[in-house]
Each structure stands twice: as structure tokens, then as C-alpha cells.
Amino acid sequence: MKKIVTVVGARPQFIKAAPVSKIVRKYYQEVLVHTGQHYDDNMSDVFFRQLAIPMPDVNLEVGSSSHADLTANIMIKLEKILIDVEPSLLLIYGDTNSTLAASITAAKMHIPVAHIEAGLRNFDLAIPEEINRVIADKLSTYLFAPTKTAVDNLKDEGLQKNVFLTGDVMYDSLVYALKIAEGKTAILNDLNLQEKKYCLVTIHRAENTDNVSYLEQIIKALGCFPERVIFPIHPRTQKVITVNGIVIPNNVSIIPSIGYLDFIVLESNARMILTDSGGVQREAYCLQIPCITVFPSTSWVETVEDGWNKLADASVDSIMNAYSHPFNLNNYRAYFGDGHAAEKTINILRDFV
Ligand code: UD1
Ligand code: UDP
Secondary structure, three states: OOEEEEEEOOHHHHHHHHHHHHHHHHHOEEEEEEOOOOOOHHHOHHHHHHOOOOOOOEEOOOOOOOHHHHHHHHHHHHHHHHHHHOOOEEEEEOOOHHHHHHHHHHHHOOOOEEEEOOOOOOOOOOOHHHHHHHHHHHHOOEEEEOOHHHHHHHHHOOOOOOEEEOOOHHHHHHHHHHHHHOOOOOHHHHOOOOOOOEEEEEOOOHHHHOOHHHHHHHHHHHHHOOOEEEEEEOHHHHHHHHHHOOOOOOOEEEEEOOOHHHHHHHHHHOOEEEEOOHHHHHHHHHOOOOEEEEOOOOOOHHHHHOOOEEEEOOOHHHHHHHHHOOOOOOOOOOOOOOOOHHHHHHHHHHHHO
């Protein structure tokens, strides 16, 4: 059996790998490498347990550090694994520093790279994820694009060879997990929530947390919402709140980040979602929950075009403006595929590897 090394490291990558790993293992020997970029139980292990992802074969345990330090550390440690395993292919997901590091390491060793979630762009190289995407795409041999927009973005950069429109593997996970979530979570009861009577919030992007005044503005805006706000908090955001003593309004319940099954139940029952997460934006669309994205741009333009997603700046005025005007909702369209993107991806890959 040919060997594939898959590299994951951050929360959304575990969720993306869940449906793909199951199919990879039918045809290949998969060596699953966890870089250790995310390491808290509620940012990592909980997803392996809930989504029955095979335990990583190797954990590089790089932990948290600066962009350069993290990227370099992963490269140094991953190179040794790749020398040892001699895989026929390296599989990577999304746009994190783990994605970037893995793509450079493998490309320099002439190991073909397959990038799942290729072609997403915000057209702004000040965004760290944009740098990671552009480089990972350029270095990849096989580019699996979740949307038609992503295919077009790659074409505009001259990347046309081995580009495949597959749909979104994160949507595969959502479809699967919604089926198993029922009966396995009591989150609405635990938080004393009623369906469609609360707003669900996540904020973690560097742009909204490194600048304390932006996070203060976002939290102040949440305090103006005339409804309960549930805010499962990313450790990065929690740190900024604690260090700066940001005051949390009475209607806002901050809880630690939660497992996927609890989270998607909170999403599906929310009246509205406010986020800066790429994954949460499109889950909101797929679940048909109106969403405000606190970011100047999005790579998931379809969600905005269809009226389910509004962009806002990190200011009370901009957020309240988005909040107080009705959403102009269009019909839901299957932009993200049919829940079988993972199968489609691996079937295509089998023609080559
Ligand atoms: C990373 C990705 C981002 C993705 C996000 C998913 C990059 C450049 N960014 O951002 O694209 O949307 O993951 O959640 O790769 N921390 C902990 N425990 C953990 C993990 C992180 O305490 O288990 C804290 C540390 O203080 C760390 C900070 O969070 O310094 C940021 O973590 P890091 O992985 O560097 O970036 P994210 O903001 O998580
Ligand atoms: N998520 C979760 N628990 C939480 C917050 C988010 O399971 O407390 C899931 C969410 O359903 C989505 C993914 O994490 O599938 C999004 O990850 P994140 O926002 O960290 O990263 P991004 O998508 O912005 O890269």
C-alpha cells in the first residue's frame, strides 16, 4: 500500500480531516501527523474523540510561538518524519501555519502535495492565512477547491493544472455530525437556552484580538444586543480579555471552547451568529442561520451574495448597523457540495497516486 502523510495541527483541520482520513485509509497507509499547534483538550483531543478520527501517529508538540518559530519548528521536525516514512504524497488542509510549514517541507523534498481547501482568497497579504494559502497552493501538485470561486481564484493566479472542484469537506463533517449529535449533547439545557432566542458568537482572528480596542468594541457591541449572547471562547481571545481586564456585559455568557457536537447544536438553534471564523461563517450558511462576520473581507463570498452573511468592521457602529437592519435572505444553494467531498477528493487522487 502506498503511504500518505497527512498533516493537521489546528481545530478546523481536525474537523476537515475526519471524513477524509476514513476514506484515505481504505486505499492507502495513512501516517497522521499532528503538529501540536493546538494542544488543549477542548482545542484538539475532543475532536478526535467525537469524530472518531484515528489518533495521530506522531505529535510534533510544537505548541504556541511566533509565526516564524512555529513554522520553522514544524519544518525541522516534519522533515525527519518524511525522510523516515518516504510517503508518495503529503496531504494538507486549509491555511494555518501548520499547512504552510508542511507544504514547504514536502515541496523541497519533491514529495507531491495535495491541498484540500485550495483557492480561497481574501486578496490581502496582510492576513497571515492569506500568505499561507498562496504559498501552499503554489507548492501543491493537486489542488482540491471547495467552491467554483476558489477554482476561479486559482485560474487567475495561473494555477489550472490538477485543479478539482470537490465541494467542502467541512460540510461533509457537518452533515455527518448533525446526525450523531442528537442525544449526545445537552448543551441547550445546560446553558438554559431556548431555540432561536440567543446569538452565538466566536471571535479569534489575530486582526480582532491583537488590537485590544477592536476586541473591546466587539464585546461592547454584544452588550447592546437585546438578547442573550453565548460566546465559546478561543484561548487566544480569553488571554486578551484577562490580561486587559475587558468587562463582559451582563447578557454575554463566556464559556470555554466546546466540542464540535455541542457547538453545531448551538449553531443550528441560534437566532443569529456573529463570528470571524471561516468555518463558522459557512456552517451558518449551510444551517441557514443569519450571520454577521466581523472582518473586512471574506473568502466565502457566496454566503454574502446570498444575503445570509453580512460583513462588519470591529466597531460598535458597524456591528449594530448590521445587527439592526434585516437580512435580505435568498434561497439556500448547494455551494459547498453534497456532503461527499471527501469521497470525491480521494477518488480523484487515486487516478494519480
Ligand atoms: C490558528 C490559525 C487560524 C485558525 C485558527 C483556528 C494560523 C496563522 N492561524 O489561529 O487560521 O483560524 O488557528 O482556531 O495558523 N492557544 C492555547 N491553546 C491551544 C491553542 C492555542 O492556549 O490549544 C493560545 C496560545 O496562547 C496561542 C494562541 O492561542 O499563542 C494562538 O494560537 P495559534 O495556533 O498561534 O493561532 P490561532 O489564533 O489559534
Ligand atoms: N468550533 C467548535 N467549538 C467551538 C468553536 C468552533 O467545535 O467552541 C468548530 C466550528 O464548528 C467549526 C470550526 O470549529 O467547524 C471552526 O474553527 P475555527 O473558528 O477555530 O477556525 P477557522 O475556521 O476560522 O479557521
